[in-house]
Amino acid sequence: MTIARRTFLASAAGLAALPAWAQDWTPPRPIRFVVPFAAGGATDVVARVLADRMGEKLGQPVVVENRAGSGGNIGVENVVRAPADGTVILMGTTGTLTINQHLYNNMGFDPVRDLAPISMAFATDHVLIVGPNVPARTAQEFIAWLRENPGKASFGSAGSGSSTHMVAELFRSAAKVEVTHVPYRGSAPALNDTVAGNVQFMLDQLPSAIGQIQGGRVRALATTGPRRTAQLPEVPTMKEIGLPDAEATSWGAVMAPQGTPAAAIARMNAVLREALADPAIQARLVAAGADAVSSTPGELSQKMVQEAATWGRVVRDARITVN
Incomplete structure (x- = not known):
């Protein structure tokens, strides 16, 4: 199965179209930028790059705050319950925005109903890594x-229902292997245990795994994108190793509590689109293994609806449940 990557790059015309009523909006105090996973993972890496630029443009510090747990639901709910005044935003992910709703019966919130889209932020491949x-x-x-050792190998993920779990389930299904899922509170601790040999493999997002790969502490065997990644040109894709159904990409997007003023949404969207169109920002994300991706709030809303339907089918077909 392929999760298509759609890229909405900002244009100069789009940036110039910021409504006059939104041009003067500034946050009344520092912005909390909630990352619903532990520090060090792909989502955290991109959020910190964008937080620096947003702070420069908005005139208030943008402080990244990691709130991990429950597959990202704890961090998302923190934002859902926060004041809708433009001072709290979320780095949502494929898992938290489109997958968890199919896995958790009592989340207490609905990402579509309770969050306001601001802009897409990044897309990234996953990489199959094994420990030493x-x-x-x-x-x-x-x-x-x-296949020779059914049920004896385990894989780590950032949590049940996270993208690192779901993509690994796609791999398990496509490869027709029996493996055990071990959920963690974020990608970083799962990666650490892969390095240590406590779990045998992981399908981590490239930005969080690239350092350990380059340092020789884990081995990269395949990537999940439609083509080889520039960071690991010698590593084949899932399609190239004969598993086209394991092809997938993950993405992240900036969200706010529903009810956040339109002026705040418009201003932050313009700042993000400008940042993501900046070659320097793009280079920093590429170096970390991610592609800069931006969108209008409407495009992001549409993407969430489409991917929620796609991943819902995956959950049902594979009978995936949270642990």
Whole structure:
């Protein structure tokens, strides 16, 4: 299954179209930028890059705050319940915005109903990584090893229902292997345990895994995007190793509590689109393994609806449940 990547790059005309009534909006106090996962993961990396630029343009500090747990639901609910005055925003993800609603019966909030879209922020591939104790050197050898040892290998994720869980489930299904899921409170601790050998593999987002790959502490065997990534040009795609149904990309988007003033939404959208069109910002994200992606609030709203339907089918077909 392929999760299509759609890129909405800002144009000069779009930036100039900021309504006059929104041009003068400034946050009344510093902005809390909630990341619903532990520090060090892909979502956190991108949020910190954008927070610096947003603070410069909006005239107030933008402070990243990590609130991990429950597959990201704890952080999202913190934003949903926050004052809708433009001083609290969320770095939402594929999982928190379009997957969790199909996994948790009592979330207490609805991402579509209770959050206001601001802009897309990034898209990233996942990468199949194995720890140093795994004997396989190629993806094909790894799959053969898993099949020879059914139920003995485990994989880490950022939490039940996170993108790192769901993409790994796609891999499990496509490769027809029996493995055990071990959820963590964020990608960083899951990655640490992969390095330590406490779990055998992970399908992490590229931005959070690239440092450990380049440092030789884990081995990259395949990436999940439609083409090879520039950061790991020697690593084949899932399609190239014979698993086209394991192809997927993840994305992140900036959201606010529903009811946030339109002027605040418009101003922050303009700041984000300008930042994401900046070659320097794009280079920083590429270096971290992510592609800069921006959108209008309306485009983001449409994407959320489309992907919620797509991942809902995946959850039902694979009978995925949270632990």
